[in-house]
Amino acid sequence: MKEFLGILKNLILLRTSSDKFVWGKAQEYELGSSERWLKENFEILYHRIQSAKAAGEYWPGPGSLVVTEFFVDRYEQWSEFAMDIKDKVVLELGAGPCGALAVWWWIKRRIIIDPLILDYKQVSLHLFERTWYTDDIELHALPGEHFIDRLNCQIDGAIICRNTLDHCDKPMKVLDNIAAYAKSGCYLLLWTDPWHPGGRDEGHSNITSDRNAFEQHISSLGFEILYSFEDVQRPTVNYGCRARKRGALGGE
Numbered sequence: 001m002k003e004f005l006g007i008l009k010n011l012i013l014l015r016t017s018s019d020k021f022v023w024g025k026a027q028e029y030e031l032g033s034s035e036r037w038l039k040e041n042f043e044i045l046y047h048r049i050q051s052a053k054a055a056g057e058y059w060p061g062p063g064s065l066v067v068t069e070f071f072v073d074r075y076e077q078w079s080e081f082a083m084d085i086k087d088k089v090v091l092e093l094g095a096g097p098c099g100a101l102a103v104w105w106w107i108k109r110r111i112i113i114d115p116l117i118l119d120y121k122q123v124s125l126h127l128f129e130r131t132w133y134t135d136d137i138e139l140h141a142l143p144g145e146h147f148i149d150r151l152n153c154q155i156d157g158a159i160i161c162r163n164t165l166d167h168c169d170k171p172m173k174v175l176d177n178i179a180a181y182a183k184s185g186c187y188l189l190l191w192t193d194p195w196h197p198g199g200r201d202e203g204h205s206n207i208t209s210d211r212n213a214f215e216q217h218i219s220s221l222g223f224e225i226l227y228s229f230e231d232v233q234r235p236t237v238n239y240g241c242r243a244r245k246r247g248a249l250g251g252e
Helices: 004-013 023-053 064-070 075-085 117-128 173-182 211-220
Strands: 089-093 109-113 136-140 156-160 187-195 223-229 237-245
Touching: 023 117, 064 075, 064 187, 064 237, 089 173, 117 136, 156 173, 187 211, 211 223, 211 237
Parallel strands: 089 109, 089 156, 109 136, 156 187
Antiparallel strands: 187 237, 223 237
């Protein structure tokens, strides 16, 4: 097993001379596309979030995508999950212009790590004089590879990392950090494109083309895979899962 994991890590960390991923360019792309997205969607979503909050509704977000992907459209499972994490600490890596924690108002302590998070907030304040990234959300404008010591083994609710890893310069380091942040019992909602058949480009990093190896690596970091899925419509090798940090490896 030790030899296998060593081979796996070498596979995932492999970088070839044809790599084209440029982190700075990726951030420019993200910010530009996010500004366009905000102009099209901010008003509708802002009012939906406010109405959910006023009604005490645990709204999962636009299109109930979280429920569809991570809970197989089972709203009773989503409701149980929402109730379980509401009085805990929840972290989101790579929230983008409107992450899950912008919507999940009921969480006791919300933390976001995203290098552009303050830019997203400033853009919405400039355009609309409002933002869903309110002052009660702890914002860290840092890349996911940067480890925040005081969050070590402090996330007891959930960690969300959706469509983020393949936009990072060192995705394996981000995964290592996620494992370190997660306390035993912490949920992980993860989805990414580990492999782009066209190769890496300025905005996307390739990790591995082997979904099974990728899943086994997540498991080796101390997570029990509760459910995994793939979007067969996407022209990529993609992987998503709902997992939970094992007690024996949770740092307690």
